[in-house]
Amino acid sequence: MLKDGEKGAVLQRDKKTYAIVPHVPVGVAAPEILRNIADVAEKYNCAIKITSANRIAVVGIKEEDIDSAWEQLGTDPGAAVGACVRSIKVCPGTTFCRLGKQDSLTLGQELDRRYHGHKLPAKFKIGVSGCINQCAENCIKDIAFTGKADGWTVLVGGNGGSRPVLAQMLTSGLSTEEALELTRRVVDFYQQNAKKMDRMSRLIKRIGMDQLKKAVLG
Numbered sequence: 001m002l003k004d005g006e007k008g009a010v011l012q013r014d015k016k017t018y019a020i021v022p023h024v025p026v027g028v029a030a031p032e033i034l035r036n037i038a039d040v041a042e043k044y045n046c047a048i049k050i051t052s053a054n055r056i057a058v059v060g061i062k063e064e065d066i067d068s069a070w071e072q073l074g075t076d077p078g079a080a081v082g083a084c085v086r087s088i089k090v091c092p093g094t095t096f097c098r099l100g101k102q103d104s105l106t107l108g109q110e111l112d113r114r115y116h117g118h119k120l121p122a123k124f125k126i127g128v129s130g131c132i133n134q135c136a137e138n139c140i141k142d143i144a145f146t147g148k149a150d151g152w153t154v155l156v157g158g159n160g161g162s163r164p165v166l167a168q169m170l171t172s173g174l175s176t177e178e179a180l181e182l183t184r185r186v187v188d189f190y191q192q193n194a195k196k197m198d199r200m201s202r203l204i205k206r207i208g209m210d211q212l213k214k215a216v217l218g
């Protein structure tokens with residue numbers, strides 16, 4: 001039996017088969033990627049599940065088929081388990097949505113390139129929404145970006161788990177470059193100061209929002 005996350009596979013409820021989740025950054029997929037996923041699911045007699053994190057899981061694959069399925073998929077595994085930056089949830093933003101105020105796909109892609117799978121003290125979720133409707137569920141992300149006319153508003157410390165916590169505002173009016181730089185500072189601070197398995201919300205509860213602001217905003 002594989003360990004959870006080994007070969008990008010997660011054991012399913014039947015305790016025999018696995019789910020594998022191809023990495024599709026910011027949820028934008030070329031048709032051939034989707035065809036490939038469908039072909040793999042069909043070949044190995046699997047179901048396809050769109051996950052709550054907007055990922056596409058191929059579910060019910062046997063252990064002996066996992067290597068050849070990945071070879072056929074030709075993508076990296078998505079970081080679906082463990083203490084790391086998980087899937088980065090990104091709305092369509094100004095690229096597709098008529099309500100968008102900022103380009104969430106560009107910021108999301110860069111965040112994905114820099115942080116997806118990055119090891120941290122606990123799981124770490126990022127959301128990017130192009131406007132105040134916050135379709136990427138910003139309020140329950142460890143760090144999230146909301147597009148407004150004056151730039152990005154940054155929220156931190158959200159957690160949608162068993163003890164939900166709403167994110168708090170860190171700052172606003174940032175350009176995309178500034179948002180990326182602030183993310184670097186927040187992630188570094190979290191890495192250096194959080195206890196093992198402490199989500200950002202618990203770190204903020206322990207040290208206080210003012211202390212975090214002082215450390216990352218200068």
Ligand code: SF4
Nearest residue numbers: 091097100130131135
């Ligand atoms: S958050 Fe705003 S820009 Fe993004 S999909 Fe929702 S309505 Fe559109």
